[in-house]
Amino acid sequence: MFAYIARRILASVPVMIVVALFVFLLLRLTPGDPAAIIAGDMATPAQLDQIRQSLGLNEPLVTQFVTWSGQLLSGDFGRSLISRTPVLTLIGQRLEPTLSLAIVTMIITLVLSIPMGVLAAWRHGSLTDSAVMAVSVLGFSIPVFVTGYIFIQIFAIDLRIFPVQGFKSISEGLWPFFSRIFLPALTLATIYIALIARMTRAAMLDVLGEDYVRTARAKGLSERVVLFRHALRNAAVPILTVVGTGFALMISGVVVTESVFNIPGLGRLTVDAILARDYPVIQALILLTSGIYVVINLLIDISYAFMDPRIRY
Amino acid sequence: MSFLANASAFKPSRLVRSALLASVVALSGFVAAPVDAQEIRAVMHSGIRVLDPVITTAHITRNHGYMIYDTLLGMDENLKPQPQMASWEVSDDGLTYTFTLRDGLKWHDGGPVTSADAVASLKRWGERDGGAQMMFKSVESLEPTGDKTFVLKLSEPFSYVLELMAKPSGLPTFIMPERVAKTPAGESITDYTGSGPFKFVEAEFEPGVRAVYEKNEDYVPRDEPPSWTAGGKVVKVDKVTWVVMPDVQTAVNAINGGEIDFIEQTPIDLLPLLQANPELTVEVLSPLGYQTMARLNWLNPPFDNVKIRQAAMTALGQEPILAALVGNAEYMKSCGSMYGCGTPFATDAGSEPIMSGPQPDKAKAMLEEAGYDGTPIVLMQPTDVPSIAPQPVVAAQLLRQGGFTVDMQPMDWQTLVTRRASQAGVAEGGWNMFFTNWIIPEVWSPINNPMLNGGGKEAAWFGWPNDPELDEMRTKFAQASDEETRKTIAADIQAHAYEVVNYIPVGEYTIPSTSRNSLSGMLKMPVPVFWNVEKAAD
Numbered sequence A: 001m002f003a004y005i006a007r008r009i010l011a012s013v014p015v016m017i018v019v020a021l022f023v024f025l026l027l028r029l030t031p032g033d034p035a036a037i038i039a040g041d042m043a044t045p046a047q048l049d050q051i052r053q054s055l056g057l058n059e060p061l062v063t064q065f066v067t068w069s070g071q072l073l074s075g076d077f078g079r080s081l082i083s084r085t086p087v088l089t090l091i092g093q094r095l096e097p098t099l100s101l102a103i104v105t106m107i108i109t110l111v112l113s114i115p116m117g118v119l120a121a122w123r124h125g126s127l128t129d130s131a132v133m134a135v136s137v138l139g140f141s142i143p144v145f146v147t148g149y150i151f152i153q154i155f156a157i158d159l160r161i162f163p164v165q166g167f168k169s170i171s172e173g174l175w176p177f178f179s180r181i182f183l184p185a186l187t188l189a190t191i192y193i194a195l196i197a198r199m200t201r202a203a204m205l206d207v208l209g210e211d212y213v214r215t216a217r218a219k220g221l222s223e224r225v226v227l228f229r230h231a232l233r234n235a236a237v238p239i240l241t242v243v244g245t246g247f248a249l250m251i252s253g254v255v256v257t258e259s260v261f262n263i264p265g266l267g268r269l270t271v272d273a274i275l276a277r278d279y280p281v282i283q284a285l286i287l288l289t290s291g292i293y294v295v296i297n298l299l300i301d302i303s304y305a306f307m308d309p310r311i312r313y
Numbered sequence B: 001m002s003f004l005a006n007a008s009a010f011k012p013s014r015l016v017r018s019a020l021l022a023s024v025v026a027l028s029g030f031v032a033a034p035v036d037a038q039e040i041r042a043v044m045h046s047g048i049r050v051l052d053p054v055i056t057t058a059h060i061t062r063n064h065g066y067m068i069y070d071t072l073l074g075m076d077e078n079l080k081p082q083p084q085m086a087s088w089e090v091s092d093d094g095l096t097y098t099f100t101l102r103d104g105l106k107w108h109d110g111g112p113v114t115s116a117d118a119v120a121s122l123k124r125w126g127e128r129d130g131g132a133q134m135m136f137k138s139v140e141s142l143e144p145t146g147d148k149t150f151v152l153k154l155s156e157p158f159s160y161v162l163e164l165m166a167k168p169s170g171l172p173t174f175i176m177p178e179r180v181a182k183t184p185a186g187e188s189i190t191d192y193t194g195s196g197p198f199k200f201v202e203a204e205f206e207p208g209v210r211a212v213y214e215k216n217e218d219y220v221p222r223d224e225p226p227s228w229t230a231g232g233k234v235v236k237v238d239k240v241t242w243v244v245m246p247d248v249q250t251a252v253n254a255i256n257g258g259e260i261d262f263i264e265q266t267p268i269d270l271l272p273l274l275q276a277n278p279e280l281t282v283e284v285l286s287p288l289g290y291q292t293m294a295r296l297n298w299l300n301p302p303f304d305n306v307k308i309r310q311a312a313m314t315a316l317g318q319e320p321i322l323a324a325l326v327g328n329a330e331y332m333k334s335c336g337s338m339y340g341c342g343t344p345f346a347t348d349a350g351s352e353p354i355m356s357g358p359q360p361d362k363a364k365a366m367l368e369e370a371g372y373d374g375t376p377i378v379l380m381q382p383t384d385v386p387s388i389a390p391q392p393v394v395a396a397q398l399l400r401q402g403g404f405t406v407d408m409q410p411m412d413w414q415t416l417v418t419r420r421a422s423q424a425g426v427a428e429g430g431w432n433m434f435f436t437n438w439i440i441p442e443v444w445s446p447i448n449n450p451m452l453n454g455g456g457k458e459a460a461w462f463g464w465p466n467d468p469e470l471d472e473m474r475t476k477f478a479q480a481s482d483e484e485t486r487k488t489i490a491a492d493i494q495a496h497a498y499e500v501v502n503y504i505p506v507g508e509y510t511i512p513s514t515s516r517n518s519l520s521g522m523l524k525m526p527v528p529v530f531w532n533v534e535k536a537a538d
Helices: A004-028 A034-039 A045-055 A062-075 A087-122 A125-140 A146-156 A176-206 A211-218 A225-235 A236-251 A254-260 A266-275 A278-309 B005-010 B014-028 B059-068 B115-128 B130-136 B161-166 B248-256 B266-277 B306-315 B318-325 B359-372 B392-399 B412-417 B469-481 B483-500
Strands: B039-043 B073-075 B079-085 B088-090 B096-101 B139-144 B149-154 B198-200 B211-215 B239-243 B280-283 B290-296 B378-384 B406-411 B433-439 B505-507 B513-516
Touching: A004 A278, A004 B059, A004 B161, A034 A045, A034 B412, A087 A125, A087 A176, A087 A236, A087 A266, A087 A278, A087 B378, A125 A176, A146 A176, A176 A254, A176 B079, A211 A225, A211 B412, A236 A278, A236 B211, A254 B039, B005 B513, B039 B248, B039 B378, B059 B198, B059 B211, B073 B161, B079 B088, B079 B161, B115 B130, B115 B139, B115 B149, B130 B161, B130 B469, B198 B483, B198 B513, B211 B306, B239 B433, B248 B266, B280 B505, B290 B392, B306 B359, B306 B392, B306 B483, B318 B392, B318 B433, B378 B392, B392 B406, B392 B433, B392 B513, B406 B412, B469 B483
Parallel strands: B039 B239, B378 B406, B378 B433
Antiparallel strands: B073 B079, B088 B096, B096 B149, B139 B149, B198 B211, B211 B239, B280 B513, B290 B433, B290 B505
16 A cells, blocks of 8 residues: 555656646746736836846746746745745645635535435435435536525625625634635535535445345345445445545635635635736646645545455555 | 434434534624724725835835825825925925925834935836936936935926826835835835835735735824825724725625725626615715726837828727716716816817717728728737726727727737737737726826827837827926916827827726725825724724
């Protein structure tokens, strides 16, 4: 197992190098000039050139890439071209809101979607099954910003249970944190609940017809034990894959939900950086995202071995 | 045994039930927590990222400048320069200006503000500001003559010195410590020590999220009542936080829910949601408003031909464009003055072609006379900026009706600002036409107005008109010593600028602000400032 993990980590190094090179070149080939964003509307060509010079943007591409790679190897992601804030500080400021949103969303999703999926499979073809599927289709079909505004109108404006927007760190207290993260997480969860409930239902339907399920029932085990201990565990591999990639997607940024609820997460940072052509920030964010995908895929693969004893590395 | 029949196995325990009950009670009792009575939470028109108010003309950075820096001079509501940090005396020949800093000026780190700081700041400003660059061509020397005095000597008359130093927008004369002001003008500063009425709380700054300002307890305001950027800057709250909300609907919900106190710019189409709430006040704080305009590129065909530029202006009209941009008569008006209506130099001189509305038949005739060969007009449309996105769409249709072939190219604003800096031909990435907006104080005189510069490829603003006659007239304006002569020259400049189609103003508009009624004392002026503002308990 450890040899497998080491191999996977080593294999990710060339992936990251290719990503870094690709992102660097792609950004430089995209039209846009950070100097123009900094200088504002009144700048003359000479003033723009002066700013480009001071930011090192007039250097040849190879020189810029070598400088950036050298910084990366020493753990320095550089500074934002626009605000001059260190890139790691910017990412650090946005990491907690993003992680909080992703984790709470995933908790809500798993708590609701797995039982829904199991129930729908167990009651296959019944009204319950149809109801679960209808809820899934609805959750999948309504755009997330519409769901968000509906939740805000009901829970924040009409009932005044939660604030409309914003984020508070968990260090400022459990309720301030929870009251602000719950609605955005619930909004985002509607999509994942739909996805994972359907996936759970499909995977469960596959295994519920298996001999070992019949055997378990014949042994007189309760339905709860049959469903959750025998069937669900065997259906877990595809579900885990979707949960894992869904989680990675959420960490790499869910800009619409972040905007509707004013959560200062990585999604907004990414969009802002792209619009401003803030090269060091975009590069770092894409590297971070790639790293997250590598790690989460690795964790998913490792978890297969725990969920299914037949899988060995 | 069915799953549901065994549901009792899933009944919550007493402990869980108690916890649920407690949660419901807690939830139902929760009302959005009121913010600190001494903190103003404001949503500004954009998030602040660049913190150097000299390197950029971005309005949000200018607003930041007014929070933490002071200006040498202020401008009052009658558009007259007034002392702010400094008073002044002018020699009889008008060539020597002696400035004296007032008592009590201190940096946020406690050090005294000296004339060396003021001189260094003015020199850096002189490298960036268009009007100041023109002024510095006439400056013989600018030197400190004591801790609190400095002298500006001119080599030739330039009578617009005080107006430039007092201007409220573009690049105002924010004064920084000498060590900071010595930063090269093309490089951003990294030390945010000011002497203004608020201090910047750097530790709480999150670009794109929030900027926090706390009251500068050591600031000594002037005794006069506040009037625009002149008079006493008395701070009446402990803290101002600028919260960035990229979604305007969220900002509207937040102010309705009492989570924020102020929205600087309220989209017109969302006004009904705010005007229905008696706890809110919706008003225009900057009655002078904005000018929206089209710029043509003099370097590329077909707009290198003055007759074709004139045909384009004849094909356009202000009202259709304003209707698409604003759509509410209360917040828009046609205006033929390049200096903005309601300003000292406002004039209709030469504006007849644009003020007559779209004249497609006349435009077609003019094009025929000019020998227009159907060369497409590359019109850049920024799709991501709501205040500039509609104008090109309407203009494209009006130009087509006037006989032009138009190639409207949608792009993001960042691509547009990069491409507009290109002096290449259209096939090599150049362009023919784009739109942008200015606040009126940025265009209200021939010196301030960035478009009225005929310096060609080297010195003029994007579009690069090569117009020595215009520059000669601007110099005369700068040298004129009395107001009437200035007005006459300003009118002549405008008539000439329309004649050669330097640019095409397509109307003016205002944007209302929204504040909770707990705020009082917001000053009506072109720049949103937070001195003089009080906050009562909501």
